[in-house]
Every structure is written in C-alpha cells, then in structure tokens.
Amino acid sequence: MHYAYLDTTDLQVSRLGFGGMSLGADVAADRRLLDAARAGGITLFDTADLYEHGRNEELLGAAFRHCRTQVVLATKVGNQRRPDGQGWDWNPSGAYIRQAAEASLRRLQTDYLDLYQLHGGTIDDPLDEVVEAFERLREQGKIRHYGISSIRPNVIRRYVPETGLSSIMLQLSLLDQRPLEAVLPQLDAHGVGVLARGALAQGLLAGKPAREYLGHPAGTVQAVAAAVAAVAKRLQRPPAEVAGRFVLDTPGVTAAILGIRNEAQLAEALQLARSAPLPPDARQELLQAAPANTYQEHR
Structure with missing residues (x-):
C-alpha cells in the first residue's frame, strides 16, 4: 500500500479511502466489509453526519473503537436535519x-476527529466564523485537521491560501476534468491535500450503460468508456482500475475516495491500491478520448 500526506502535517492516509457507505439490512455484513477494508490496508474512512441520519457514523464508531489509532476518521458538517426529519437546511x-x-464525536465513539470537513459551502458563508469554529475545535484537541468538501472554485479560492485547512474533497474523473482546469494547480502549489471522489463516474467508466453525464451526451460517455476498456484490455487490467489510476496518477491528488458497498467492489479497490501507475502513453490516449469540460458556474 502506498501512502501520502494531507498538507505537510502528520496525517497519514492510504491512497484509497472508504466513503459514502450505505447501510444495508445486515449490519454484521457491513462490519465485516469495514474490517476487511482495514485489513487490506485502507486507513481513511470518510462519512458525514447527514448520511443515514447519523447511523453511518455510528457504524464506523462501533467498528473501529478497538483500533482507533490505526484508522483516519473523516466526517462532515453543515447540513442540519430539520426537526421533523424531512430534509435538511444549510447551516x-x-x-x-x-x-x-x-454529536459526531459521540456517534463515532472517539474523543477526536482526524479530519472535519465543511460539507459543501457557498460564496455567502461566514468564512471567518467557519474558520474560527474549526480552529477552536482544533485547539481543544477535538479535531486534528479541517477541510471542505466542495466542487465550487470560487468557494475553494476563499479558503486557499487564507486559512489553515488541510484538504479539499472534490469530484474528479475522466468524465469530470473540471478540477484540472480550475483548482488542482492552486491546491498543489499551496500544499493542500486533495481527496478525489467519483473516479468511476457513477460506474459509467466501469461497465454501466452509457447515459448523459455532466453535459456529456450519452454517445460521448460511451466513447470514453470504450477508450477505458481498450486501454484496460491492452494493459490486462480491469476498466475500473484504469479509471481509478487516471485519478490517482493526477498530480496533486492525495487519495481517491471510493464508495465500497460489497466484497466485489472492495476487491477491486484493493487491486487498484496495489496497481502500478498508467504508462504515459495510456494516460494520453485516455485524455484524447475524453473531452475536457470546464466549470460553467462557480468561477
């Protein structure tokens, strides 16, 4: 397993993170999946207080309370559930x-969070108030690092380099190259870690039927998926590994956050973690097949 760092701190995480897990009917099966992920070398587990009304945090807390120092727990804040349980509001x-x-500390059964992230963000957020809250939590030892989960370049630019955040979580794939144009160079220059989600583009780069995606028509999506499959066949690697390596090999990316919901997906993730970088000509072939898109909003 390869390791990387967020910022220049002592927060060490695996190149792959486990995130966005949906609770199934079999809690024991979910626990076994988490245990297998940790045993396989995945150390970063990302969740949010919003997921499953907090039950996702409770699952991670129960799974890792006996080995807390061996994992990196990341969660998110900002979406406040309404009292009636019907939806949430940005706060x-x-x-x-x-x-x-x-509340997250209680559910995760820990006295500190490795990474606490603002779960979104708008240009109108009270930046000083947000940062003061994170800094106070860090001074109290309740969090070790803070970051934001956002795809909005104008929001990201408000935080970098003006604050002490350690990471940005954003979406990146062959079908979503927007960060390459807008924010990745800035984050790399300032040593801010990047947690990239969406590497498989909701499965469209790993075998799911083509459909319109982020402005790409279904025909374009199909062509990009075919290019991934062609490179995978030539390199004798699974398409999901090729799509994942595109993200991991991107300069400035610290780790890829994958949604792992079953043993087969976990096996694919662990294989990706052990894989070699793509040859330069293969990466270039993929880039030529995938039209670069840009942010039309949030500039």
Whole structure:
C-alpha cells in the first residue's frame, strides 16, 4: 500500500479511502466489509453526519473503537436535519459546527476527529466564523485537521491560501476534468491535500450503460468508456482500475475516495491500491478520448 500526506502535517492516509457507505439490512455484513477494508490496508474512512441520519457514523464508531489509532476518521458538517426529519437546511454557523462536532464525536465513539470537513459551502458563508469554529475545535484537541468538501472554485479560492485547512474533497474523473482546469494547480502549489471522489463516474467508466453525464451526451460517455476498456484490455487490467489510476496518477491528488458497498467492489479497490501507475502513453490516449469540460458556474 502506498501512502501520502494531507498538507505537510502528520496525517497519514492510504491512497484509497472508504466513503459514502450505505447501510444495508445486515449490519454484521457491513462490519465485516469495514474490517476487511482495514485489513487490506485502507486507513481513511470518510462519512458525514447527514448520511443515514447519523447511523453511518455510528457504524464506523462501533467498528473501529478497538483500533482507533490505526484508522483516519473523516466526517462532515453543515447540513442540519430539520426537526421533523424531512430534509435538511444549510447551516455553516460557528455555533452549529461546534454543536455538530460533539454529536459526531459521540456517534463515532472517539474523543477526536482526524479530519472535519465543511460539507459543501457557498460564496455567502461566514468564512471567518467557519474558520474560527474549526480552529477552536482544533485547539481543544477535538479535531486534528479541517477541510471542505466542495466542487465550487470560487468557494475553494476563499479558503486557499487564507486559512489553515488541510484538504479539499472534490469530484474528479475522466468524465469530470473540471478540477484540472480550475483548482488542482492552486491546491498543489499551496500544499493542500486533495481527496478525489467519483473516479468511476457513477460506474459509467466501469461497465454501466452509457447515459448523459455532466453535459456529456450519452454517445460521448460511451466513447470514453470504450477508450477505458481498450486501454484496460491492452494493459490486462480491469476498466475500473484504469479509471481509478487516471485519478490517482493526477498530480496533486492525495487519495481517491471510493464508495465500497460489497466484497466485489472492495476487491477491486484493493487491486487498484496495489496497481502500478498508467504508462504515459495510456494516460494520453485516455485524455484524447475524453473531452475536457470546464466549470460553467462557480468561477
């Protein structure tokens, strides 16, 4: 397993992270999957207080309370559930961030969070208040690092390099190359870690039927998936591994966050973690087949 760092701190994480897990009917099976992921070398587990009304955090807390120092726990804040349980509202206030942190700590059965992330963000958020809340939590030892999960370049630019955040979580794949144009060079220049999600483009690069995706018509998606399959065949690798390596090989990317929901997906993820980088000509072939897209909003 390869390792990388977020920023220049001592937060060490595997190149692959386990994230976005949906709870199934069999909690024991979910626990076995988490245990197998950790045994396979995955150390970063990403969740959010919003997922499954907090039950996702509770699952991770129960799974890792006996080996807390061996994993990196990341969660998110900002989406406040309504009292009636019907939906949520955006709340980036300092008071709510501090309140929500205490609740996440309880559910995760830990006295500190390795990484606490703002779960989104808008250009109108009270930046100073947000950062003050994160910094106070860090001073109290309740969080070790903070970051934001956002695809909005204008929001990311508000935080970098003006604050002490360690990471940005954003979406990146052959079918979503927007960060390459807008924010990755900036984050790399300032030493901010990048957690990339969506490497398989909701499975479209790993065998799912083509459909329109982020402005790409279905025909384009099909052509890009065919290029991934052709490179995979030539290199004798699975298409999911080729698509994942495109993300991992991108300069500035710290780790890829994969949604792992069953043993087959975990096996693919562990194979990706052990894989070699793509040959330069293979990466170039993929880039030529995939039209680069740009952010039309949030500039």
